[in-house]
Amino acid sequence: MKGINFVSTWFRDWYSIFVHELRLIFSDAGAMVIFFVGGLLYPVLYNLIYMNGTVDEMPVAVVDLSDGAYSRRYLQKVDATRECEILLYCTSLEEARQLMQKRTVHGIIYVPADFDSRIVRGEQGFISTYADMSSFLYYKSLTMGTSLAMLDEMHQIQIENYQLPQMVEPEENMPYNRPFSYTIFFISAALMLVIQQTMFYGSSLLAGTLREQNRSFASLPRQLQGLGVGRVVLGRGAAYMAVYLVVGTIIALLVPWLFRLPQRADWTEIMILLLFFIVDCIFFTFTWSTLIWKRETVFVLFLSASPIILFLTGFSWPTSAIPTFWQWVSYLFPSTFGCRAFINLNTAGGTLATVAPEIRALAIQAAVYYFLSCAAIYVENLIVKKRG
Amino acid sequence: MKKFLRIVWRELGIIRKRPLYILASVGVLAVNIVFYTTFFRDGLPSKLPIGLVDLDRTSTSRAFSQQLDATQLGQVVYYDDLHLARHDMETGKLTSFVVIPEGFNADLQAQHQPHMAYYVNSLYFVGGALAYKDIMTMVNLTNGAVQREILRAKGYNERTARAMIQPIVLDQHQIGNPATNYGVYLNGVLLPGILEMIVILVTIYAVGSELKYGTSRQLLGMADGSIEKALLGKLLPYNVIFTVLGIGLELLLFHWFHYPLRGSIGWMFLDMLLLVSASEALGMFLVELFPVLRLAVSVGAILSVLGISLAGFSLPVEAMPPYIQGFSAIFPLRHYYLIHVQETLWGSGFAGCWKEVVHLLLFLFLPAVLMGRLNHAYIYQDYERD
Numbered sequence: 001m002k003g004i005n006f007v008s009t010w011f012r013d014w015y016s017i018f019v020h021e022l023r024l025i026f027s028d029a030g031a032m033v034i035f036f037v038g039g040l041l042y043p044v045l046y047n048l049i050y051m052n053g054t055v056d057e058m059p060v061a062v063v064d065l066s067d068g069a070y071s072r073r074y075l076q077k078v079d080a081t082r083e084c085e086i087l088l089y090c091t092s093l094e095e096a097r098q099l100m101q102k103r104t105v106h107g108i109i110y111v112p113a114d115f116d117s118r119i120v121r122g123e124q125g126f127i128s129t130y131a132d133m134s135s136f137l138y139y140k141s142l143t144m145g146t147s148l149a150m151l152d153e154m155h156q157i158q159i160e161n162y163q164l165p166q167m168v169e170p171e172e173n174m175p176y177n178r179p180f181s182y183t184i185f186f187i188s189a190a191l192m193l194v195i196q197q198t199m200f201y202g203s204s205l206l207a208g209t210l211r212e213q214n215r216s217f218a219s220l221p222r223q224l225q226g227l228g229v230g231r232v233v234l235g236r237g238a239a240y241m242a243v244y245l246v247v248g249t250i251i252a253l254l255v256p257w258l259f260r261l262p263q264r265a266d267w268t269e270i271m272i273l274l275l276f277f278i279v280d281c282i283f284f285t286f287t288w289s290t291l292i293w294k295r296e297t298v299f300v301l302f303l304s305a306s307p308i309i310l311f312l313t314g315f316s317w318p319t320s321a322i323p324t325f326w327q328w329v330s331y332l333f334p335s336t337f338g339c340r341a342f343i344n345l346n347t348a349g350g351t352l353a354t355v356a357p358e359i360r361a362l363a364i365q366a367a368v369y370y371f372l373s374c375a376a377i378y379v380e381n382l383i384v385k386k387r388g
Numbered sequence: 389m390k391k392f393l394r395i396v397w398r399e400l401g402i403i404r405k406r407p408l409y410i411l412a413s414v415g416v417l418a419v420n421i422v423f424y425t426t427f428f429r430d431g432l433p434s435k436l437p438i439g440l441v442d443l444d445r446t447s448t449s450r451a452f453s454q455q456l457d458a459t460q461l462g463q464v465v466y467y468d469d470l471h472l473a474r475h476d477m478e479t480g481k482l483t484s485f486v487v488i489p490e491g492f493n494a495d496l497q498a499q500h501q502p503h504m505a506y507y508v509n510s511l512y513f514v515g516g517a518l519a520y521k522d523i524m525t526m527v528n529l530t531n532g533a534v535q536r537e538i539l540r541a542k543g544y545n546e547r548t549a550r551a552m553i554q555p556i557v558l559d560q561h562q563i564g565n566p567a568t569n570y571g572v573y574l575n576g577v578l579l580p581g582i583l584e585m586i587v588i589l590v591t592i593y594a595v596g597s598e599l600k601y602g603t604s605r606q607l608l609g610m611a612d613g614s615i616e617k618a619l620l621g622k623l624l625p626y627n628v629i630f631t632v633l634g635i636g637l638e639l640l641l642f643h644w645f646h647y648p649l650r651g652s653i654g655w656m657f658l659d660m661l662l663l664v665s666a667s668e669a670l671g672m673f674l675v676e677l678f679p680v681l682r683l684a685v686s687v688g689a690i691l692s693v694l695g696i697s698l699a700g701f702s703l704p705v706e707a708m709p710p711y712i713q714g715f716s717a718i719f720p721l722r723h724y725y726l727i728h729v730q731e732t733l734w735g736s737g738f739a740g741c742w743k744e745v746v747h748l749l750l751f752l753f754l755p756a757v758l759m760g761r762l763n764h765a766y767i768y769q770d771y772e773r774d
Contacts, residue, residue, distance in 0.1 A: 049708055050703055053707075054707070100563070101736060103729075122552070124551045125555060126559055129559070130561045131562050132564075136573055137703060154554065158552065164535055164553075167531045167538075168504050168534070169501045170524075171504065172505075174510050176510055177511050178510070180510050201689075295682055300589045300590065301412055303589065303689050304420055306693065308423050317433065317570070318436055318512055318515030320437055321430060347511055349478070355479070357479070
């Protein structure tokens with residue numbers, strides 16, 4: 001009898017906390033702005049900014065002092081690549097350099113005067129390239145364009161001049177992101193991060209407000225029978241779950257569809273991943289928002305953490321090259337596993353089985369953060385009580 | 389003047405009483421500097437895991453794998469079958485993998501042009517791109533090695549053979565970053581971007597707090613009702629902090645870490661001074677526009693995160709859609725970046741950067757536009773407080 005009583009009280013308390021938290025969320029304009037405007041605006045804005053994602057037909061200046069059949073054929077091939085477009089022919093390297101300084105061109109190809117004669121004589125011909133390093137994408141476009149054209153020209157010379165065939169036939173497969181588009185690799189990681197970060201900022205904003213007004217949720221367990229910490233965490237958590245099932249579904253399913261990003265996984269698999277990820281994010285948020293005692297401080301202190309957390313997912317700098325210390329730090333964040341799982345599932349077209357390790361990590365993390373957030377409430381409750 | 393100093397003194401008291409200000413400026417920048425400089429300390433990743441599925445198992449295929457392993461970039465992971473390698477690429481464990489088919493060596497010797505397939509995971513940007521480059525080089529070297537054997541058998545000397553194997557040599561130069569160091573490229577703009585973020589947020593927080601805690605009238609009183617005087621005095625301590633942080637950052641990057649700098653560090657100091665002042669002006673403009681602390685902070689936060697993307701050092705601005713390109717100009721970081729490029733790559737001094745200097749100076753007029761609105765809010769405190 002006592003057991004049944006406990007269960008029904010538990011659910012009653014849980015439900016009232018759930019409703020209470022939902023009311024708090026929906027009556028706070030600041031939190032609503034972050035959850036709905038921030039959560040939905042960022043994915044759209046980033047998609048617009050990175051819409052093209054590649055630097056195609058990058059303007060290049062050419063200094064062709066050789067001006068012969070071979071150099072011209074090579075330059076035509078460079079011009080024909082997707083990466084480079086020959087904008088101007090210059091008479092001297094100095095002239096080309098000035099164009100690059102004015103940002104009219106972002107690469108220079110210099111063909112010395114003896115290039116053609118050397119090839120005709122059966123010697124090696126040299127071509128110099130100069131890349132504008134103010135963006136790595138300029139460097140990448142120039143390197144790709146000139147190298148691909150060089151390989152093609154090389155094989156043509158070998159066949160025509162030396163009857164020397166290619167010995168190995170390379171067979172290139174780039175299944176996920178053929179043009180190395182910035183959009184696909186950046187957005188895939190950013191989407192999951194937006195879920196985690198907007199939840200953290202919004203929820204911390206609310207928690208900070210409550211603490212400022214001395215009505216923190218940590219004082220709730222005292223009104224409940226028995227030790228009510230679990231009810232408080234799960235009740236509040238359910239409220240965020242309700243909000244983020246909507247926001248998360250839009251971010252993970254609707255936004256990729258809207259902007260025609262790859263969607264190679266079944267939507268049910270994405271939903272399962274999302275479920276684990278959101279639960280983990282909720283307890284992560286509850287644990288770390290304990291540090292926020294004033295409303296606005298979360299942004300002032302933790303905004304610059306977002307780019308750091310993004311790099312820690314390994315979306316750009318490869319995980320294998322991340323220093324060990326930072327790899328350990330990366331295990332603190334749900335996004336480390338959430339982003340990888342989303343990329344592998346949604347963009348690489350893996351299955352739930354391929355992302356099983358990440359999902360397991362999310363589950364372990366969620367369990368640890370659940371207990372930490374309970375402990376945080378318990379401790380905060382003691383502090384608040386002491387203060388009176 | 390005495391009154392002005394009293395306002396400054398009052399602000400110093402606020403900073404001492406609430407550690408948030410020092411934490412949010414000095415603390416946050418320090419954490420970011422430590423993170424980015426240690427995270428990218430190698431400059432270029434090495435020992436990228438590259439899978440190798442060797443179905444041939446001959447001396448030729450083994451030689452290939454050893455050479456691939458010996459490159460600075462790659463570290464070979466061996467697989468027995470394609471599916472395992474593919475699975476590991478799908479899970480992001482491999483950046484790429486190469487398949488050497490059965491009978492590769494035999495076909496090679498018979499000049500049947502055997503295929504060599506490679507799969508690149510281009511979802512992980514830097515790793516994928518570098519592995520791709522590494523594999524392409526190795527495949528061509530393998531090709532060349534076999535060609536060399538044939539040419540030698542035909543009696544060509546080494547020099548002629550080399551010219552036939554590689555008739556064209558590309559000599560690649562990277563202006564401004566000869567070592568293609570990713571850290572140099574990223575930190576040189578990203579860290580000033582973080583500072584821009586800090587300046588905008590702390591400025592908004594400092595000016596807006598007077599409204600939130602209802603102390604704005606007292607501040608105005610100390611300045612004889614002059615909002616300009618009040619804000620100048622209030623922001624002076626922050627200006628000093630931000631400037632010291634900015635100059636320190638430039639010294640750290642160019643003097644201590646020896647990031648490539650073609651021109652003089654003096655221009656970088658000027659660039660930094662302008663970035664800090666322009667960001668402060670932008671922060672003030674935002675809090676004038678939204679004289680409610682939490683709203684101004686939220687808007688400042690959303691904007692300053694976008695500012696980093698829109699500076700155009702990751703994806704160049706000209707590759708963005710036209711209606712986005714214009715927005716990049718409203719962020720001081722964009723102009724800082726353009727001056728930074730002129731000075732680090734070309735050392736062109738005043739001639740190269742005066743336009744952007746003017747752009748940044750224009751930001752300083754921004755606070756004047758809506759000063760009246762803030763004045764009104766400071767006097768009447770008629771906006772909601774939280």
